[in-house]
Amino acid sequence: MEATAPSALVIGTGSTGAAVAHDLALRGVRVTVVERGEIASGTTGRNHGLLHSGGRYAVKDPESAVECIQERDILATIMPEVLELNGGLFVATTEDDLAYRDRFLEACAACGIPARTLSGAEARDLEPALNEHVLAAVEVPDGVFDPLHLCLAFLATAQANGAVIHPYTEVRDLILRGSTVEGAVVRDRRTGELRRIEADVIVNATGPWADRIAAMAGLDVPVVPTAGVMVAMAGRFVDRVINRLNAPSDGDIVVPQRRSVVIGTSSWPISDPDLVTIPPEHVALMSERGGDLVPSIRTATLRGVFAASRPLIGRPDDTSGGRELSRTFECFDHAAEGVAGFVTISGGKTTTARAMGQATADVVCRHLGVEESCRTATTPLRSYRDFYRG
Amino acid sequence: MAESRAPGLGRRATYWLVPRWRDPGWWAFALNRFTGLILVAYLLAHFVVLSMLLQGEAGWNQLLGLFGSTPFLIGDVLLIAAVIFHGLNGLRVIALTMGLGTRRHALGVIAVIGLSGILAAIAGWAILFA
Amino acid sequence: MAETTITLRVWRQAHDSAQGHFETLEVTTDPARDYVLDLVERAWADRDRTLVFRHACHHASCGTCALLVDGRERLPCVTRVEEVWDGRGSLTLEPLRNATLVADLAIDPATMLGRMAQLPLPYVRTVEAAVRGASGVADADVGTAERFEDCLECLACVSACPVAGADPDYLGPAVLAAAHRAVEEPRNGSAGRILDLVDTDHGVWQCRSIWACSAVCPSNVDPAARIMNLRRRLWGRRPAEAEGVAHG
Numbered sequence: 001m002e003a004t005a006p007s008a009l010v011i012g013t014g015s016t017g018a019a020v021a022h023d024l025a026l027r028g029v030r031v032t033v034v035e036r037g038e039i040a041s042g043t044t045g046r047n048h049g050l051l052h053s054g055g056r057y058a059v060k061d062p063e064s065a066v067e068c069i070q071e072r073d074i075l076a077t078i079m080p081e082v083l084e085l086n087g088g089l090f091v092a093t094t095e096d097d098l099a100y101r102d103r104f105l106e107a108c109a110a111c112g113i114p115a116r117t118l119s120g121a122e123a124r125d126l127e128p129a130l131n132e133h134v135l136a137a138v139e140v141p142d143g144v145f146d147p148l149h150l151c152l153a154f155l156a157t158a159q160a161n162g163a164v165i166h167p168y169t170e171v172r173d174l175i176l177r178g179s180t181v182e183g184a185v186v187r188d189r190r191t192g193e194l195r196r197i198e199a200d201v202i203v204n205a206t207g208p209w210a211d212r213i214a215a216m217a218g219l220d221v222p223v224v225p226t227a228g229v230m231v232a233m234a235g236r237f238v239d240r241v242i243n244r245l246n247a248p249s250d251g252d253i254v255v256p257q258r259r260s261v262v263i264g265t266s267s268w269p270i271s272d273p274d275l276v277t278i279p280p281e282h283v284a285l286m287s288e289r290g291g292d293l294v295p296s297i298r299t300a301t302l303r304g305v306f307a308a309s310r311p312l313i314g315r316p317d318d319t320s321g322g323r324e325l326s327r328t329f330e331c332f333d334h335a336a337e338g339v340a341g342f343v344t345i346s347g348g349k350t351t352t353a354r355a356m357g358q359a360t361a362d363v364v365c366r367h368l369g370v371e372e373s374c375r376t377a378t379t380p381l382r383s384y385r386d387f388y389r390g
Numbered sequence: 391m392a393e394s395r396a397p398g399l400g401r402r403a404t405y406w407l408v409p410r411w412r413d414p415g416w417w418a419f420a421l422n423r424f425t426g427l428i429l430v431a432y433l434l435a436h437f438v439v440l441s442m443l444l445q446g447e448a449g450w451n452q453l454l455g456l457f458g459s460t461p462f463l464i465g466d467v468l469l470i471a472a473v474i475f476h477g478l479n480g481l482r483v484i485a486l487t488m489g490l491g492t493r494r495h496a497l498g499v500i501a502v503i504g505l506s507g508i509l510a511a512i513a514g515w516a517i518l519f520a
Numbered sequence: 521m522a523e524t525t526i527t528l529r530v531w532r533q534a535h536d537s538a539q540g541h542f543e544t545l546e547v548t549t550d551p552a553r554d555y556v557l558d559l560v561e562r563a564w565a566d567r568d569r570t571l572v573f574r575h576a577c578h579h580a581s582c583g584t585c586a587l588l589v590d591g592r593e594r595l596p597c598v599t600r601v602e603e604v605w606d607g608r609g610s611l612t613l614e615p616l617r618n619a620t621l622v623a624d625l626a627i628d629p630a631t632m633l634g635r636m637a638q639l640p641l642p643y644v645r646t647v648e649a650a651v652r653g654a655s656g657v658a659d660a661d662v663g664t665a666e667r668f669e670d671c672l673e674c675l676a677c678v679s680a681c682p683v684a685g686a687d688p689d690y691l692g693p694a695v696l697a698a699a700h701r702a703v704e705e706p707r708n709g710s711a712g713r714i715l716d717l718v719d720t721d722h723g724v725w726q727c728r729s730i731w732a733c734s735a736v737c738p739s740n741v742d743p744a745a746r747i748m749n750l751r752r753r754l755w756g757r758r759p760a761e762a763e764g765v766a767h768g
Contacts, residue, residue: 084668
């Protein structure tokens with residue numbers, strides 16, 4: 001890569017930062033990535049790993065749903081190595097669930113999500129651990145990913161295309177010349193040393209910490225960190241993702257993760273994503289609701305309890321405690337607010353990370369005068385292990 | 391403790407001494423090395439002793455008298471214990487390589503140590519009191 | 521047990537070649553509710569933001585948080601405090617052994633995982649799906665499901681292995697177990713090449729059957745048994761090869 005190629009500094013190695021770094025590196029931009037901890041140690045690491053078919057959002061948030069099914073198919077092509085593509089079931093155990101089915105099927109059809117109706121018996125043939133009172137189910141192309149390795153796959157490819165990734169490197173301040181962001185002052189957490197990294201454009205991909213980074217440039221980003229609890233139980237009771245066939249609610253997803261299952265999630269707004277206190281009643285709720293879908297959960301051994309902070313894009317008039325906010329993403333080009341050289345990408349979910357990367361890279365490349373278009377939808381990623389070959 | 395990648399040879403030679411109290415496998419490994427050292431030391435001592443035959447019958451008989459004394463007999467018992475353990479543990483390791491007993495590894499170690507103890511006790515009785 | 525205070529003895533070391541020392545940090549805990557990783561995070565958030573440690577998933581899927589708790593390899597994200605602390609004395613936290621240190625409790629997995637990268641290993645295995653009719657009769661049409669490999673690449677096994685400490689070139693239990701998986705379920709016909717790679721003095725033959733690796737593995741990999749299995753496969757191979765040489 002030429003030394004005079006335009007440069008970008010990406011802050012954050014969650015799925016968003018990793019996808020942005022990959023897209024920019026693929027277009028020939030000189031990319032530096034900084035991350036204050038281990039790769040994916042923010043929100044992305046802690047999600048339950050559900051690769052969304054979009055079924056969950058089809059009725060209430062069709063914009064998100066369409067994004068999901070499109071991106072799910074793309075990820076299945078570019079990174080099949082880090083995905084379990086066993087499908088998912090939306091399961092009805094009550095009459096109320098059953099009444100939801102028609103709306104659900106219509107919405108899936110409208111969003112382009114393949115959906116297959118199953119009887120209760122057929123559902124239990126596929127997944128014997130389901131509640132014996134299953135009335136019906138709908139099969140959709142959900143999948144499971146492993147958050148760390150998904151990020152590593154993007155980063156390994158970016159690295160092969162010249163990107164340099166610095167974990168354990170914390171942004172302490174942004175460098176401004178007038179109203180242009182020119183770089184960042186970072187602290188190497190190993191040695192405590194401060195140094196400057198300069199770049200033509202700085203991308204803020206820090207999820208629920210986005211407002212903290214943006215504030216360093218005097219900017220306000222409407223990110224509402226909203227925590228959700230996940231509970232891991234020992235025992236792989238299902239191979240498919242199991243969802244409740246109803247409007248999204250707490251504890252309505254069961255995701256297999258190796259020899260455990262993870263039940264999620266709930267929702268409560270928090271002020272500090274660095275230290276989240278988990279309300280014990282949320283934990284009990286997960287076992288309870290998860291047990292409605294897969295009864296073995298109720299008697300399984302508790303293996304882990306953890307919380308992730310979703311970076312939801314806030315609207316000033318939202319009163320739903322986060323549950324009703326759209327799960328779509330938004331790219332804030334701060335040049336529109338008078339601060340050049342700085343872009344924030346927030347919201348979204350890991351399933352749509354590649355699309356978030358594309359939207360962000362498009363904005364960044366426009367500023368950099370890079371005319372390459374996005375090829376990430378059709379470029380297979382390298383093995384995540386290549387990240388460690390250097 | 392964390393170590394840099396290539397510690398020196400002297401350091402590396404002590405790695406079997408880093409205790410893993412709760413791992414029966416470590417006990418077997420450490421005892422195997424320890425008894426192995428005893429056996430090597432004994433073999434060398436044995437050659438030295440045999441070379442004393444060159445010194446003539448009277449000196450040899452004196453040496454044998456020394457070897458019949460109680461401290462040396464106790465040493466014999468310890469030596470036999472070392473031989474028994476080292477041999478039985480060696481058989482256990484061969485069995486593991488064959489794929490036998492890999493599921494209940496701890497049981498194998500306990501069996502070897504237990505059996506070694508019993509056989510050494512019998513040998514000890516025979517040497518000291520019979 | 522209700523909320524109480526626990527004393528953590530945390531290893532601090534600026535980088536791989538620096539001198540290290542133990543630092544004492546006190547945090548509050550509910551031992552029945554908290555996981556050891558929660559304590560580390562609390563110590564970082566409330567007491568000392570310079571503490572460097574690895575974590576990502578907090579549910580035994582990424583393997584990054586592995587460290588020594590009172591001298592034994594564990595995944596602190598799924599280790600409840602009450603499992604390792606009886607309410608008295610301190611809890612000692614140290615980084616894994618036999619790895620390059622980044623700082624404090626964080627190790628750099630690049631050496632071992634770089635070795636894994638040289639083997640053609642799939643991350644997803646194919647298993648028979650458990651398909652039974654609702655009546656309990658096995659269905660003849662058994663489908664297949666995909667599953668991630670059990671190994672989290674947490675390197676607890678490498679830390680536990682005295683041989684890995686003594687021989688920096690030893691491939692180590694993690695790499696050998698992964699190699700065995702690739703031989704067990706070969707894709708692209710690569711089993712022969714993998715057997716060649718592990719058939720070295722620093723490969724399967726360096727193992728001393730200590731079994732500490734299998735004892736500490738948090739994810740059912742059983743590296744020790746897999747290493748023994750690789751040896752048996754290699755024995756079977758050699759006479760056949762020798763014959764090949766004799767007949768030209």
